[in-house]
Amino acid sequence: MKRALITGITGQDGMYLGELLVSKGYEVYGLVRGQNNPKLEIVRALLPSVKLLFGDLTDLSSLLRALDVSRPDEIYNLGAISFVAYSWENASLTTDVTGKGALNILEATRLHSGDDLGRIRFYQASSSEMFGKVQEVPQKESTLLWPRSPYGVAKVFAHYMTINYRESYGMHASSGLLFNHESPRRGPEFVTRKVSQAVARIALGKQDKIVMGNLDASRDWGFAGDYVEAMWLMLQQDQADDYVISTGETHTIHELLDVAFHHVGIDDWRPLVEQDPAFMRPAEVDLLVGDPTKAATVLGWKPKVGFEQLVTMMVESDLAEQKSLA
Numbered sequence: 001m002k003r004a005l006i007t008g009i010t011g012q013d014g015m016y017l018g019e020l021l022v023s024k025g026y027e028v029y030g031l032v033r034g035q036n037n038p039k040l041e042i043v044r045a046l047l048p049s050v051k052l053l054f055g056d057l058t059d060l061s062s063l064l065r066a067l068d069v070s071r072p073d074e075i076y077n078l079g080a081i082s083f084v085a086y087s088w089e090n091a092s093l094t095t096d097v098t099g100k101g102a103l104n105i106l107e108a109t110r111l112h113s114g115d116d117l118g119r120i121r122f123y124q125a126s127s128s129e130m131f132g133k134v135q136e137v138p139q140k141e142s143t144l145l146w147p148r149s150p151y152g153v154a155k156v157f158a159h160y161m162t163i164n165y166r167e168s169y170g171m172h173a174s175s176g177l178l179f180n181h182e183s184p185r186r187g188p189e190f191v192t193r194k195v196s197q198a199v200a201r202i203a204l205g206k207q208d209k210i211v212m213g214n215l216d217a218s219r220d221w222g223f224a225g226d227y228v229e230a231m232w233l234m235l236q237q238d239q240a241d242d243y244v245i246s247t248g249e250t251h252t253i254h255e256l257l258d259v260a261f262h263h264v265g266i267d268d269w270r271p272l273v274e275q276d277p278a279f280m281r282p283a284e285v286d287l288l289v290g291d292p293t294k295a296a297t298v299l300g301w302k303p304k305v306g307f308e309q310l311v312t313m314m315v316e317s318d319l320a321e322q323k324s325l326a
């Protein structure tokens, strides 16, 4: 039985990846931070067989302890401060967790495994946000990185540290340059879930309008359930490498609003959407669209859920949730 350790198990991807690995027969361990984490019970209910360990990416000794207990064959470093807008308000903390946290888990892995480093396979959750002010369309593994947020800068550090551990120590360390991926489990601070939740509430008469930021940005949105399969596939390869994971399609926030409102029978959403500079970013990433050719060719990976299906899945889920709240 293979053993896996997931940091960020309480996040959107951690939960999907935990389900995937359990379904494949892995013994799964998840790292949870904080003394009374409100998501602990959600994870326990969803993934009863997963063993939860307490630790924090900023605390090297807690990571060493988690590795000693779990003795993993595969490590998935999904833990991060992941909300881009928040990273301007907390740039130093984001650097510590999202950037140096990756170095901590890489170093803990090296120290833990000693001469047996070649046995462990490591996944780093890199991001399309690293492309920032894009230097090429579509973005590929070789596209020059130009991050536009403290989060993006921290992810670039973590990305190159992962490559550095591969090149310096021969570690099987792979990095997935994942474009935006969403689901009904997406945090409500992110734009897709903010829209799906608000649209459901407006349809049910619980809310009057949505207040948004920049509606012109374009993103390459996929389904989180598809994307965690790509993470797993990367660690099943003989050679560690870096892969863009995306759909190859891009859509604006306007299109997101079109699909979400249309699904509840509202075609003219403009009177229901206000814009507020509070939701604009100091530097915006205007256009992201990834080229997933390498993932298709080498990993045999392809996304299954398209943009409209994703948005309607999220609106449906929020309608059900909002109805259950009465």
Ligand code: NDP
Binding pocket: 007, 008, 009, 010, 011, 012, 013, 014, 031, 032, 033, 034, 037, 039, 055, 056, 057, 058, 077, 078, 079, 080, 081, 082, 083, 097, 125, 126, 127, 128, 177, 178, 179, 180, 181, 182, 187
């Ligand atoms: P979430 O924000 O949903 O989850 C982040 C996870 O990191 C949570 O479990 C959180 O724990 C944990 N975490 C935060 N701070 C720490 C810390 N100090 N020590 C240990 N764990 C911590 O993100 P997603 O699931 O969406 O994303 C997973 C990873 O993939 C992240 O690294 C993200 O940056 C990256 N990524 C995500 C993309 C996306 O579109 N979803 C695209 C590209 C990359 P808690 O619940 O306690 O806060």
Ligand code: GDR
Binding pocket: 082, 083, 084, 085, 126, 127, 128, 129, 178, 179, 180, 181, 189, 190, 191, 192, 194, 211, 212, 213, 214, 215, 217, 218, 219, 253, 279, 280, 281, 284, 285
């Ligand atoms: P992003 O996701 O920054 O791409 O990072 P987010 O959903 O927060 O923003 C996407 C785009 O929507 C615009 N936008 C708004 N965003 C939010 N959150 N709220 C609003 O009201 C709003 N109005 C417009 C934003 O300006 C932006 O252009 C996500 C995270 O999951 C990262 O961790 C991950 O690395 C990247 O995706 C790939």
